[in-house]
Amino acid sequence: MxxxxxxxxxxxxxxxxxxxxxxxxxxxxxxxxxxxxxxxxxxxxxxxxxxxxxxxxxxxxxxxxxxxxxxxxxxxxxxxxxxxxxxxxxxxxxxxxxxxxxxxxxxxxxxxxxxxxxxxxxxxxxxxxxxxxxxxxxxxxxxxxxxxxxxxxxxxxxxxxxxxxxxxxxxxxxLFQTHDNREHLAMMERTLGHIPYRMTRKSRTGFFYHGRLDWDFYNQEGRYVRENCRPLLLVSWAHTNYNLKEDVYPTASRTKYFDTSGNLLWDAQSREAKYVLTHCRPFRRYCKDESxxxxxxxxxxxxxxxxxxxxxxxxxxxxxxxxxxxxxxxxxxxxxxxxxxxxxxxxxxxxxxxxxxxxxxxxxxxxxxxxxxxxxxxxxxxxx
CATH class of the missing domain: 1.10.510.10 (Transferase(Phosphotransferase) domain 1)
Structure with missing residues (x-):
């Protein structure tokens, strides 16, 4: 109804x-x-x-x-x-x-x-x-x-x-062929750049550690992301949130996906990390031509x-x-x-x-x- x-x-x-x-x-x-x-x-x-x-x-x-x-x-x-x-x-x-x-x-x-x-x-x-x-x-x-x-x-x-x-x-x-939250975030970062700290510090999930995604790019999952995901654009629209003053963000407790600095908690040696590294590339590299x-x-x-x-x-x-x-x-x-x-x-x-x-x-x-x-x-x- x-x-x-x-x-x-x-x-x-x-x-x-x-x-x-x-x-x-x-x-x-x-x-x-x-x-x-x-x-x-x-x-x-x-x-x-x-x-x-x-x-x-x-x-x-x-x-x-x-x-x-x-x-x-x-x-x-x-x-x-x-x-x-x-x-x-x-x-x-x-x-x-x-x-x-x-x-x-x-x-x-x-x-x-x-x-x-x-x-x-x-x-x-x-x-x-x-x-x-x-x-x-x-x-x-x-x-x-x-x-x-x-x-x-x-x-x-x-x-x-x-x-x-x-x-x-x-x-x-x-663009993001995955069924797991942490792997999904890793594929985003592999393709689009780092997730802004102003977002990770507010999240009550637990994917980040010290501001970086807690993710191992050298395990099986990490290789998948590394080999199958590419950056969307190389330079033209890189995020600049890390240039902001440190006092802009209050101290946050450790969460499920991110650490207190906004880093994704990600085991680079895991099977998931190998998957991300294999299947994700910077976004601009998906262009078929330069028309x-x-x-x-x-x-x-x-x-x-x-x-x-x-x-x-x-x-x-x-x-x-x-x-x-x-x-x-x-x-x-x-x-x-x-x-x-x-x-x-x-x-x-x-x-x-x-x-x-x-x-x-x-x-x-x-x-x-x-x-x-x-x-x-x-x-x-x-x-x-």
């Missing part, structure tokens, strides 16, 4: 706005099973990628899909909603028909979707700004650092997820993958980023924010209230014969 409330709320707010979120046509209770009816849609962005052997999308499709995703999520944010579960599985093509193109360089045929129009689905975990915020949200691979560090979260956690999704659209594989489109794409992703949510680019600014300047005019959308002050406070709570909720509820399932908007186990899908 929570998802129905959110979908009805979005329908009310979208009378004169093309929001690119799936539209609820009807719902019914069938012997205790809540069924939702939507328009028939195509494959998810992930399923199309999977059936195409994880070949990344062409740049023009990366641009268009990313633009639509930013547009749809901005609509949510302007209406005091955070999706909290953005991932390729929850982005569906309107029509996933494709043509087969021969790749001479790789000597194989690859699929190219004919129409890259998308719809955003699965609002079972969407949370209003005024509702209870559970500690952990988002699917692992797209989870923002403030969520892992249990620092609290808000709409910028969606922006982080979009940055991870854009990377996956471009490369064909996930302006590629540089603009990585610049936008780097702004979305800022550690501090306060420094993360808002979607209103992301939509005007140079990466989207070359978007064809027929693919551009005119955005008119809904006047929030015209929404009565009592109506805001009635439309999607979850006050008193202590845990995120699972998404309801669409059993109507159309493309399903239910979430399949992420851990199952990601073991590829």
């Amino acid at each position: 929570l998802e129905i409330n959110v979908l009805n709320f979005l329908n009310e707010r979208s009378a004169n706005v093309e929001h690119l979120c799936v539209t609820l046509l009807d719902w019914f209770d069938y012997h205790g099973h809540i069924c939702l009816a939507f328009d028939i849609l195509g494959l998810s962005v992930f399923d199309f990628l999977k059936e195409n052997n994880y070949v990344g999308y062409p740049m023009e499709h990366v641009r268009h899909i990313s633009y639509q995703l930013c547009y749809a999520v901005r609509f949510l944010h302007d209406n005091q909603l955070t999706h909290t579960d953005l991932k390729p599985e929850n982005i569906l093509f309107v029509d996933s028909d494709y043509i087969s193109v021969h790749n001479r360089k790789k000597r194989r045929h690859e699929r190219m979707v004919k129409c890259s129009d998308i719809r955003l689905i699965d609002f079972g975990s969407a949370t209003f700004d005024y509702d209870h915020h559970s500690t952990i949200v988002s699917t692992r691979h797209y989870r923002a650092p403030e969520v892992i560090l249990e620092l609290g979260w808000s709409q910028p956690c969606d922006v982080w997820s979009i940055g991870c999704i854009m990377f996956e659209l471009y490369t064909g594989y996930t 302006q489109d590629t540089l603009d794409l990585f610049d936008l992703m780097s702004k979305m993958l800022e550690y501090d949510p306060a420094d993360r680019i808002p979607l209103s600014a992301a939509l005007t980023h140079p990466f989207f300047l070359h978007l064809p005019s027929h693919q551009r959308l005119t955005y008119t924010p809904y006047p929030l002050d015209t929404i009565p406070p009592n109506e805001r709570r009635t439309s999607g209230s979850r006050s008193g909720t202590t845990n995120q509820q699972p998404s309801t399932t669409a059993n109507n014969g159309s493309s399903s908007s239910s979430s399949v186990s992420s851990d199952f899908k990601r073991n590829r």
Whole structure:
């Protein structure tokens, strides 16, 4: 019922706005099973990628899909909603028909979707700004650092997820392929640089020791990260938080992931460290070429993958980023924010209230014969 409330709320707010979120046509209770009816849609962005052997999308499709995703999520944010579960599985093509193109360089045929129009689905975990915020949200691979560090979260956690999704659209594989918190943080540091001390000192987890991630880059896990993760950008946007005066940060007690200086507690000799060192590289080294489109794409992703949510680019600014300047005019959308002050406070709570909720509820399932908007186990899908 929570998802129905959110979908009805979005329908009310979208009378004169093309929001690119799936539209609820009807719902019914069938012997205790809540069924939702939507328009028939195509494959998810992930399923199309999977059936195409994880070949990344062409740049023009990366641009268009990313633009639509930013547009749809901005609509949510302007209406005091955070999706909290953005991932390729929850982005569906309107029509996933494709043509087969021969790749001479790789000597194989690859699929190219004919129409890259998308719809955003699965609002079972969407949370209003005024509702209870559970500690952990988002699917692992797209989870923002403030969520892992249990620092609290808000709409910028969606922006982080979009940055991870854009990377996956471009490369064909996930940026952070892991199922462990400490390893996840190590992969972030391997790819994006050190997590700011101002964040690690506030975390009551225990991944850091003396300001550094407690992580051994020379064990099996460390080698995985070292060999499979690369820095996002080499120099251009290096974090400078260590130049701040020491008295800016109060002394903190030892926690689960970090030491008192903000270092990640990480055994460099462990199996996990070898994994990180093997599979993670600096972000900029993932560039396939040095074209302006590629540089603009990585610049936008780097702004979305800022550690501090306060420094993360808002979607209103992301939509005007140079990466989207070359978007064809027929693919551009005119955005008119809904006047929030015209929404009565009592109506805001009635439309999607979850006050008193202590845990995120699972998404309801669409059993109507159309493309399903239910979430399949992420851990199952990601073991590829």
